[in-house]
Amino acid sequence: MSGEAEPKSILSINAGSSSLKIKLFDIVRNDKAPVPKLILKSTISKLTSPSAKFTFKIVDKKEYDVEAQEIENVHTSVEAFNHILKHSRNDDNGFGNKRVDHITHICHRVVHGGEIGDRGPLVVNNRVIKEVEELATLAPLHNGPAESILKEAIRALPEARNIAFFDSSFHSTLPDFIRTYPIDQKVAKEKKLRKYGFHGLSYSWVLKNVAKFLGKEKEETSIIALHLGSGASICAIKNGKSYDTSMGLTPLEGLPGGSRSGTVDPSLIFHYSSRPGEKDKVLSSVELSHAENILNSGSGFKALVGTSDFSEILATDPPTHESELTVNIYLDRILGFLGSYWLKLKGGTGGVDAIVFSGGIGEGSSEFRKMIIDGLAGLNGEFDGLDNERNKKGSEGNEVVYPIGDGEGKIKFLVCETDEELQMVEECLSTKKLW
Ligand SMILES: Nc1ncnc2c1ncn2[C@@H]1O[C@H](COP(=O)(O)OP(=O)(O)O)[C@@H](O)[C@H]1O
Ligand SMILES: CC(=O)OP(=O)(O)O
Ligand SMILES: [Mg+2]
Known part of the structure; x- marks a missing residue:
């Protein structure tokens, strides 16, 4: 040492x-x-x-x-x-x-x-x-x-x-009413069952670099950040603090991913795990962990279309019923969170500076970014329109953050090349007690 x-x-x-x-x-x-x-x-x-x-x-x-x-x-x-x-x-x-x-x-x-x-x-x-x-x-x-x-x-x-x-540290600022699940609070406290949230190193990097790009202090920056990788989450960042995020007690909650289902009706577990006619059967803990394993490792894109590689799914030519279904499910769940977080941030502070894309899919796929932005077209004026050329071109030189919107709306569309590795190193260098 x-x-x-x-x-x-x-x-x-x-x-x-x-x-x-x-x-x-x-x-x-x-x-x-x-x-x-x-x-x-x-x-x-x-x-x-x-x-x-x-x-x-x-x-x-x-x-x-x-x-x-x-x-x-x-x-x-x-x-x-x-x-x-x-x-x-x-x-x-x-x-x-x-x-x-x-x-x-x-x-x-x-x-x-x-x-x-x-x-x-x-x-x-x-x-x-x-x-x-x-x-x-x-x-x-x-x-x-x-x-x-x-x-x-x-x-x-x-x-x-x-x-x-x-990864969960960034979300220690979640308000009580967001981190609390509406269940028996005695059990919740005893077993520490609450929303934690993840991808926090990525969100710290995104916040810091987007604030710099916008010429604002972090404390004045409010964004909706999407981390779309093999696991995917969205975070509403209000005045530099995590206000809500789509992952929960575990990284299973929220959006679907490469092998994860994302949010499903919790009762689905019991019905999935029992045979027809056995609906009232009490599940053993082995059956429950098996179900949890399926939701984490045997669901999501892999279960729908046979691969957890999203670039392969998008490139399926001609698209199959399964590849289209997968893309549409992913898109629908993302738009659901975007609408919800836009409302939460607008209602609270009156301001969202930008929607920011990051993670393997968020940074890598101009095609999928376009689908998301097209899905928000009904809010034209509120959001930028898409700058097609810039979206396709991607990052120029060493840009960490770059705009892909047309500058016509109040809320910008940005891409941020996330760097969880460098985020850790920068935090290490600025925190002497870690040396
Ligand atoms: N250019 C691209 N277009 C679409 N998807 C991409 C592209 N590049 C990477 N991906 C997808 O990003 C995902 C991996 O993201 P990444 O953030 O690296 O994952 P991890 O969760 O392992 O950190 C995979 O589904 C991969 O197919
Ligand atoms: C938290 C999480 O899902 O991380 P990753 O996307 O890197 O798997
Ligand atoms: Mg990752």
């Missing part, structure tokens, strides 16, 4: 439900502050729709680039982490052991922070690992993998200090 020393080299690890994304930064000092300089980025994607794809890029050493290489033997996030580590440690790949063994700090994205998550990032110790483990049932696609990577990082890079950043 380094401890108390200014970070020199930070590895940032983001275990998503379909991918592992890592970045390595050297920390250089300018006059006033430590500044991260990107050295390496690597991703393994399509973990849930194999074969997995491996990308590896060392900055300024293009000759060592690996681009979307298919890898057969990697199925889990921890296998993906070990694959990247092994590749980095091989001198033939342009990197070598020295660089890896100089890592002083490791930032880990942990999706569910439960009550400890409300305190912000924490230096990892046995107690934190135990909490992450205990919360695994509340984020089944995330906390288990994050815990395995945490343990593997401690084993493989023993000199580094590990820090956990919780």
